[in-house]
Amino acid sequence: MNSQIKSKSERKYFIDWLRIGLIISVFFFHVGMIFRPEQWHVNSAESFPFLDPIMWWLHLWRMPLLFLVSGVGTFYAIGQRTSWQYLKERFRRLYIPFTFGFFTLVPLMVYVERIENYSSFWDYIPHMFDGGPYPVGNISWHHLWFILYLFIISILITPFLNYTKSGHYNMVRGKLINIVSRKMGLNWLLPIIILSQVILRQYFPKSTHALYNDWAFFMYYLLFFLAGFMLFTSGKVINALANNRRLYLYQTIVFTVLLFSLPSIFGESSIVQDYSRGISEMIISLSCGITAIGYFKSYFNKDHKYRKVLNDAIYPFYLLHQPALIFVGYVILKWNISYGMQAFLITLFSLIFIVTCYAIIIRVNMLRLVFGMKKQVSKKRDTLNNTFKNTATLELQPIKSVNTNFKQ
8 A cells, every 4th residue: 555655656647648748739730730831741722821930830849849758758658667668568558559650651641742642542452552652652650759759769779678767877867967967967968969960951851750761850859868867767867857847938929039030030941951950959849848847737737637638538539630620620630621620620520530449449459459549458357356365375374463554
């Protein structure tokens, strides 16, 4: 009982709420992508240029923060697991949903995008892997890139998990924690992040999510993941961050203003302007992300009756959100209604679609497996298991100990 109470009190509720908020933000971000000038999977007939700077700024820190939070979650997911147990858990949680989505959800999305080229979905199926990688060909993993990258990171860190339990690792980690726990100390992460990108973006300048030519951004996300795993699992770091959250917020505001002022400062594009923009973007990525953590720690580190429900649902929500937006968007964008109403209806019907699918998923264990959820144990079976455990416990314990437990 004491261990259960201790485990519950140590749960980082603000991390759960932050993860929930980030995944929901991904949904609304992709709603906005439909109405941007930039080509997306489905697009409105009219675009809204004012969305560009807003979504560009959001994109700077949203996914890096999600990888950082995933690093925190991975630290707690490992627990007392062995490396092999951890890898099996990651295979079930990441690889199976990725594979399922790659062969089912993504082909449906590509078909909708290119529906004019095929008489029906059955006509499209033989051509699912024609033409090579997307966007030229039909082979893609669309939004599943995030899950694939997390799985690859899991494979990369698995050989080092035993080292993370050693005294040497804890000594090194302790020194790093002392450095970044100082006032604005998390800025010491910036030289590492910036240096990695200065080197790699010479060869891989654009974010492609294709992995084979995306090594600069893969390293970028890996560094945020490792920071979450090593540093943001420390109470000392989190408390220092919460105390300094306003300073990190001011830093975010200053570099955001600077970022949007660069064209007027430098005039025509130049190497100096390009480097200034890149460094400003990286500073915003870190400072805005840790600002969010600081404020969530201060105001959302509490449980709620809907937290567990939302936390369980957020992974299937991520898997389903983009197919829903593409399917629903394809239909509604053909309606002769205002663009504001289109956006509202796409959001509403996509959410209805996702919730309906989720209601089915949670009732079928095979679907729970392919959507990364734990197997559901029937109440009857769970009751029998608990009865057996309690009976075994009573048989093994002395009578005095049993009486004490009943008093509690």
